Every structure is written in C-alpha cells, then in structure tokens.
Amino acid sequence: MRCAIVGSGLAAIAGYATLRHGGIRPEELTVFGTHEDPTAAWRERASAIRQRRMRSESDGHVAAAAFPGLAVRETLREGRLKPLLQTATNRYHPLVEDFVRHTGRVVHESGWERSFVRHRIERIRAVDGGFELDGEGPFEHVLVATGHPGLMRIPNAVHAYEPHEYASRVAIVGVGMAAATEWLNALAAGAEVISIRRREPLRRPLNVPRPYFSKRGLASFHALSDNDRATKLHELAAPSFPAGPEWDRPLASAASEGRLTILRGGSEEAQTWPPDLQVICATGFRKGYSHDPLLADLVEAHDLPTHERWIVLDPDSTIPTLTDEARTLALSGVAAQWAFPAADTIAGAKYAARAFLRRLCRTR
Numbered sequence: 001m002r003c004a005i006v007g008s009g010l011a012a013i014a015g016y017a018t019l020r021h022g023g024i025r026p027e028e029l030t031v032f033g034t035h036e037d038p039t040a041a042w043r044e045r046a047s048a049i050r051q052r053r054m055r056s057e058s059d060g061h062v063a064a065a066a067f068p069g070l071a072v073r074e075t076l077r078e079g080r081l082k083p084l085l086q087t088a089t090n091r092y093h094p095l096v097e098d099f100v101r102h103t104g105r106v107v108h109e110s111g112w113e114r115s116f117v118r119h120r121i122e123r124i125r126a127v128d129g130g131f132e133l134d135g136e137g138p139f140e141h142v143l144v145a146t147g148h149p150g151l152m153r154i155p156n157a158v159h160a161y162e163p164h165e166y167a168s169r170v171a172i173v174g175v176g177m178a179a180a181t182e183w184l185n186a187l188a189a190g191a192e193v194i195s196i197r198r199r200e201p202l203r204r205p206l207n208v209p210r211p212y213f214s215k216r217g218l219a220s221f222h223a224l225s226d227n228d229r230a231t232k233l234h235e236l237a238a239p240s241f242p243a244g245p246e247w248d249r250p251l252a253s254a255a256s257e258g259r260l261t262i263l264r265g266g267s268e269e270a271q272t273w274p275p276d277l278q279v280i281c282a283t284g285f286r287k288g289y290s291h292d293p294l295l296a297d298l299v300e301a302h303d304l305p306t307h308e309r310w311i312v313l314d315p316d317s318t319i320p321t322l323t324d325e326a327r328t329l330a331l332s333g334v335a336a337q338w339a340f341p342a343a344d345t346i347a348g349a350k351y352a353a354r355a356f357l358r359r360l361c362r363t364r
C-alpha cells in the first residue's frame, strides 16, 4: 500500500501517529511537508502571542490512543493529583511546553522522520490506481493537511501571530482568543490598550461548543442541508475566548485605571490611527479553500463540489467524488470543517485521521 500525507503540521502528525498505531508501516507512508518538526508552524504562532497553556484539554495531544491523556502524564510526572481533579471538571489545560515535549516523543516513536520528505506539493491529480502528487505516485490513499492558507492582515499592522513587542500605546483588533491573550500581554507589559471590535466577544471554553465534538452533535450537524450547514459554520466561526477570573480580573482593573478602552470598529479605523500607535491585528487567518493554491487547483482540476468557502465533504472527511473502495482523498485541519466544525483542533485532526484509517483498513 502507498499512502501519503500532504502537510507537516499538528494535523499531519496526529494522522501519522494514528496510521502507525493502526498497523501502517513507515515504508507505506510518505509525508510531504515544509517542516520536519510538525510543531514548528504552530509554535511560531503560539509563541508570538506568548501562549502558556493550551486551549484544549487533557486529550488534546497528537498520540493515537486518547489514554493516557496529558493530565494523567502530568499527575504521574509531578506526583500531584491536581491535574486529574481539574480534568474531571474540564478545567485542565496542559502547558504548551508539555504539549510540545509530548509531541516530540510521538514524532520520535512513530518513525515520522523515516517517512518525511521536504517538499511543498503543488498538484494533486486523480489517476488510475490513486493520486499523483506533483507527478509522483500513484498513492492509493492521500490525507491533505495543509493548515491555514496564510494570515489575515491589515496594512501597517503587525499580526498577533508574528513576533512582536509592545509599544506604550497598543490598539488590538479582534475579540478572539489571540486578541484576549494580547490584551493581557500588552497590559502586563505596561501598555495602554485600545481594543477595536465590531462585536462583543463570545465566552466559551473551546473554540466550538462541546456538543460538536460528540457523535450526537455531529449527527445533527451532518443532517443539515448545505445552506443550513454553511450558516451554522459561519455562526460557529464567531471569535471567542474562555470565561474566567484569570481573564476578567486584569481586564476589569485595567479598565478602571483607564488603561483599557473599547472602541467599536474594524480594521478600517486601525489604518487611520496616529503613527505612534502600535496596531496589532488579532484577526486570525484567511478563510476558505480558494486561498490555498493546492486546494484551489484541486477543486478546479477535478471540478469538485464546493459551498461558499468550503469543499463539500462526506461526514468521514473524504472528498466523495474522488473516493471509492480502492482509493481515498481526505482533508484534515481547517479545510475539513464541512465534515467536522472543530476541524482546526487536535480533536478535529484525530477525527479525520481515524476515519481515514478505517477506510485504509477496509481496502487492505
């Protein structure tokens, strides 16, 4: 069997670990990617916003088996029960450094380096016997995990996901997790902060409500018509950050000291601000398959069904017109939202990976 993963980030390593756990050998797997370290692209963004803890919980790790999660590992390592007690009430969020260290171990133990080829794929074509990737192959089963197609930028502003320090007056555009983290960072650095927002932030623990990670919640999502599904995905894309005093206290005290001001508006206003004001855009990523040259080309070449900014997928994250009993083309990561609304999470990567493995096992 010849299988390929296109992309080399967290979704790719979660997929690779799942396939290895399912009995696929490194010789049967090729990973085409830009970074040999699958945490590299993600770490750059997390460290730019000085993220200390994961938003995900104990099971937010890239190993194939859910157990033991990161809370159990921390409990055993540190000899204290707190992580386990916190996880019982969904309040455990692993340290970023623990997540990265654990991912490193999965990379090493899975044999990832034996399958990794440094190469950015530009063309996927369905051919007899599977798919050609830039003319190589055919590969019978391909999992595409190319991540976000670039940052959503504002002219003259630094992006929150790029390295930066804080000036004495900082305007931060956005109301999601990155924006909230940046408000606290800039305040802690002694800056005066202006939060530019079009709407009030939603407060929720995970980036998508918990039911959408469950079988039942997904079944109702999959039962929606295309239009309703797109409406739901727009609604779920609203920026949010968790509730809790660790956010509210510093924000309330900064507001009472006059160091945090809220201004209604969007990126247009930020462009006309005085030059001494540092503008940080916490505006996330460009949205939709059409911004990813590889996916845009694939859609055009094979006339794939799309709906607004999404490629239409089956519930198992496969592209229906290019998947049958003998071959599989599946998406993982943000591009797979049509199948799994929280596709851009580690849980989402595992959802796509497990479905991909099930297909491989059926054709084996």
Ligand SMILES: Cc1cc2nc3c(=O)[nH]c(=O)nc-3n(C[C@H](O)[C@H](O)[C@H](O)COP(=O)(O)OP(=O)(O)OC[C@H]3O[C@@H](n4cnc5c(N)ncnc54)[C@H](O)[C@@H]3O)c2cc1C
Pocket (backbone or CB within 6 Å): 006, 007, 008, 009, 010, 011, 012, 032, 033, 034, 035, 038, 041, 042, 045, 046, 049, 051, 053, 054, 055, 056, 060, 119, 120, 121, 122, 145, 146, 147, 148, 294, 332, 333, 334, 344, 345, 346, 347
């Ligand atoms: C700051 C931040 C914090 C987050 N925190 C959490 C969290 O706590 N928990 C959670 O579950 N999720 C979290 N997420 C969401 C999600 O886990 C990340 O976005 C994660 O990086 C997604 O993995 P990915 O593999 O899809 O994308 P990426 O990690 O971006 O990897 C994609 C890789 O594929 C490569 N690539 C792209 N195109 C090609 C091509 N044509 N050929 C070959 N290679 C290609 C890219 O260069 C990149 O290396 C967070 C996201 C961000 C930005």
